[in-house]
Amino acid sequence: MVSVIMLTYNREKYIARSIEAILAQTYRQFEFVIVDNGSSDQSGTIADEYALKDSRIKVLHIEKSSIGHGRNIGIANATGEYIAFVDDDDVAAPDMLEFLDRLVQENHADIAICGAQKDVNGKILPHSMWDEYCIWSAEDAVTELLKRKRNNAGLPTKLIRRELFEQIPFKEDCKYEDIWICYKYMANANKVAAYGLPKYCFTRHESNNSSFTQNAGLWKAEQMREYLAAFCERTEYISAKLPELTGLVQYSEWSYMISMCDKIKTYDLKDCQGIFIELVRELRLKQEEFLMSPYIQNFEKKWMNKYVLQEG
Incomplete structure (x- = not known):
């Protein structure tokens, strides 16, 4: 049943x-x-x-x-x-x-x-x-x-x-x-x-629990921090459970991080400016691995150049 x-x-x-x-x-x-x-x-x-x-x-x-x-x-x-x-x-x-x-x-x-x-x-x-x-x-x-x-x-x-x-x-x-x-x-x-x-x-509709995922301008720091924490845990879990997917799941987390950098700046998310600084710092540490990933997309390389590499 x-x-x-x-x-x-x-x-x-x-x-x-x-x-x-x-x-x-x-x-x-x-x-x-x-x-x-x-x-x-x-x-x-x-x-x-x-x-x-x-x-x-x-x-x-x-x-x-x-x-x-x-x-x-x-x-x-x-x-x-x-x-x-x-x-x-x-x-x-x-x-x-x-x-x-x-x-x-x-x-x-x-x-x-x-x-x-x-x-x-x-x-x-x-x-x-x-x-x-x-x-x-x-x-x-x-x-x-x-x-x-x-x-x-x-x-x-x-x-x-x-x-x-x-x-x-x-x-x-x-x-x-x-x-x-x-x-x-x-x-x-x-x-x-x-x-x-x-x-x-x-x-x-606007009262959906996840309405902010459909409208980037609705993102708040609390929501973004939970997603980032969840994806960090996901990377650790999948890398341990299915090690053959380590490269893909690591890329997926970095991809999410750089996409959040773009959202914060594109939509001027004032509540998330502190997160932007943290993401740039983390992506700078991982830039070589991320940029060399076979999964990375061209627009992600452009975002990295715009938000991370030039910031340095």
């Missing part, structure tokens, strides 16, 4: 649509665990009303906490062999669970991944889509994640064997839990089955 877990907080405008999308799934053998994370609006009440109508729904009301804590609570109360996470403002295609379940069953995979679209002010745009049936090893899956084309850190679009969540619980003392954890599931999977047909639609 599949468990679907949704964490909700003050999404009374969207949650009914998101719940309806799960209840309309062609795959029927699932349980639906909704964790109300201390909502002050009607989100929890709306979830309770649906639970009265459908026995597959279990609603848990908890005090406001981190997303990671809420997801861990959901896992502890779920019974499925595989678990899917959906957000309370997004919409799953009617056959998403059936599609993902078929991928794991046909390939005896620990993780299945589908493609997605995104709704930006009513306009539907592609978001990690590709027309190819892929079977990946752990190394392949992490490689694809680092390349950020056919795999990404977001948990929606993924069906994951429960044992991986039990081995690697969500980090609870952070705001952006996916960037800390998703690569660890990939690195510990025996097999990942992925087919990028769009079966999920993200809704983009």
Whole structure:
């Protein structure tokens, strides 16, 4: 059986649509665990009303906490062999669970991944889509994640064997839990089955937890520091777990650092000027390795020359 877990907080405008999308799934053998994370609006009440109508729904009301804590609570109360996470403002295609379940069953995979679209002010745009049936090893899956084309850190679009969540619980003392954890599931999977047909639609709006990733001008120092810390830990973890990917994951961290330098200056992020100085100092120490990396892009070389080398 599949468990679907949704964490909700003050999404009374969207949650009914998101719940309806799960209840309309062609795959029927699932349980639906909704964790109300201390909502002050009607989100929890709306979830309770649906639970009265459908026995597959279990609603848990908890005090406001981190997303990671809420997801861990959901896992502890779920019974499925595989678990899917959906957000309370997004919409799953009617056959998403059936599609993902078929991928794991046909390939005896620990993780299945589908493609997605995104709704930006009513306009539907592609978001990690590709027309190819892929079977990946752990190394392949992490490689694809680092390349950020056919795999990404977001948990929606993924069906994951429960044992991986039990081995690697969500980090609870952070705001952006996916960037800390998703690569660890990939690195510990025996097999990942992925087919990028769009079966999920993200809704983009200003109250998204990650809205700043869509609008560079919204970045704040706190957010940037958490991302930088997460990517530093990712480099250490993957280098130890999959040493053959050390060069790629190191490049990926440096790539992120120089991209943040560009954002700070391009968007005049005054809150992040201290971070810019720190990044320049670190990139200056790593400049030879970064510039000699086989993965580096020409625009990154230009950024290095503009922000790091000329600063010296």
